Amino acid sequence: MSHTEKTIDSTRIFEGKVVRLRRDTVELENGKQTFREVIDHPGGVSILAMDEEGKIFFVRQFRYPFGKMLLELPAGKLEPGEDPQQTALRELAEEAGMKFTIHPVELRAAHPNTTVLTLKSKAGRTLVLKAASVGGGRIRVTEIDGVPADFGGDSNTLIIHNEDTPGCIAEVTMALALRRINIASMQVFRAATGGCAVMVLECDSHIPHVLEQQMAVMPGIRKVTCLNIDEPEECEEG
Numbered sequence: 001m002s003h004t005e006k007t008i009d010s011t012r013i014f015e016g017k018v019v020r021l022r023r024d025t026v027e028l029e030n031g032k033q034t035f036r037e038v039i040d041h042p043g044g045v046s047i048l049a050m051d052e053e054g055k056i057f058f059v060r061q062f063r064y065p066f067g068k069m070l071l072e073l074p075a076g077k078l079e080p081g082e083d084p085q086q087t088a089l090r091e092l093a094e095e096a097g098m099k100f101t102i103h104p105v106e107l108r109a110a111h112p113n114t115t116v117l118t119l120k121s122k123a124g125r126t127l128v129l130k131a132a133s134v135g136g137g138r139i140r141v142t143e144i145d146g147v148p149a150d151f152g153g154d155s156n157t158l159i160i161h162n163e164d165t166p167g168c169i170a171e172v173t174m175a176l177a178l179r180r181i182n183i184a185s186m187q188v189f190r191a192a193t194g195g196c197a198v199m200v201l202e203c204d205s206h207i208p209h210v211l212e213q214q215m216a217v218m219p220g221i222r223k224v225t226c227l228n229i230d231e232p233e234e235c236e237e238g
Contacts (some may be wrong), residue, residue: 004029005027008033011024018077019040020039022036022037022040023038031069043078043084044076047074047075048073059071069124110130110132111142113134114132125225127159128143128145128146129143130144139154145161145196147190147197149191155184155202156202156203156207156227157203158212158224158225159226160172162196162220164195167219168199168218169188171221176211180206181207183203
C-alpha cells in the first residue's frame with residue numbers, strides 16, 4: 001500500500017554553508033494539513049578503507065557538537081555534480097595529507113582502466129606515472145616520465161632516472177648490496193640510446209630513505225624515487 005503527501009507550500013527557514021532548512025505544508029491522505037521540517041543536505045560518503053590484512057582505517061576528528069575528538073570512518077560531503085566515488089577518493093587523499101585534482105584525458109591504445117598520475121612532493125619533485133587497474137586489486141605501471149615501463153608496484157620499489165651510460169647500474173646494485181637489500185626483480189627502460197634511462201628495482205626489504213639520498217648524488221643519476229609499501233620508523237645512526 002502506497003502512501004503520499006501532497007506539498008501545498010514550502011518556506012525556506014534557514015540557509016547555511018552546509019545545510020538548509022525548509023518548512024513544508026503538506027496535505028495528508030485524509031485531507032488534513034500539517035507541517036514537515038526538512039533538512040536539505042548535498043549528500044556525502046563514508047569510506048570503509050581496508051588493507052590486505054583486513055585492517056580498517058579510522059580517523060580522529062574534533063566534533064564541535066560533542067566537544068571532543070571522535071574516532072570515525074573517513075567521510076565528506078559531495079560537491080555539486082561530483083561522483084560519489086570521486087568524493088571518496090578525494091576524502092581519503094585529504095585524510096592522508098595529500099592534495100589532488102582530477103582531469104579527463106584521452107589515452108589511445110591503453111587499458112580501459114588507465115590513469116595518468118602526476119605526483120608532486122613538497123620539495124617540488126615531480127613524477128609522472130601511467131598505470132592501469134588490471135583487476136583483483138592489482139595495478140600495472142606502464143610508463144614513467146614518458147619512458148615505457150612494466151611493473152606492479154606491490155613491492156618496495158626504487159625508480160631511478162639515470163643517464164644511459166656504463167656504470168650507473170653497477171653503482172646502484174652495489175649500494176643495495178652493501179645494505180644487504182636483495183633485489184627481487186630489476187628492469188631497465190630507455191627512450192633512446194645515450195639518453196635518459198629508467199631503472200625499476202623491486203626489493204625484498206624496506207629501502208631506507210637515507211639510501212635514496214645517497215643514490216641521488218651518484219654520478220649519472222638524475223632522480224631517485226623510493227616507493228616503500230611499508231614505512232616503519234627508521235633509526236639511522238649519524
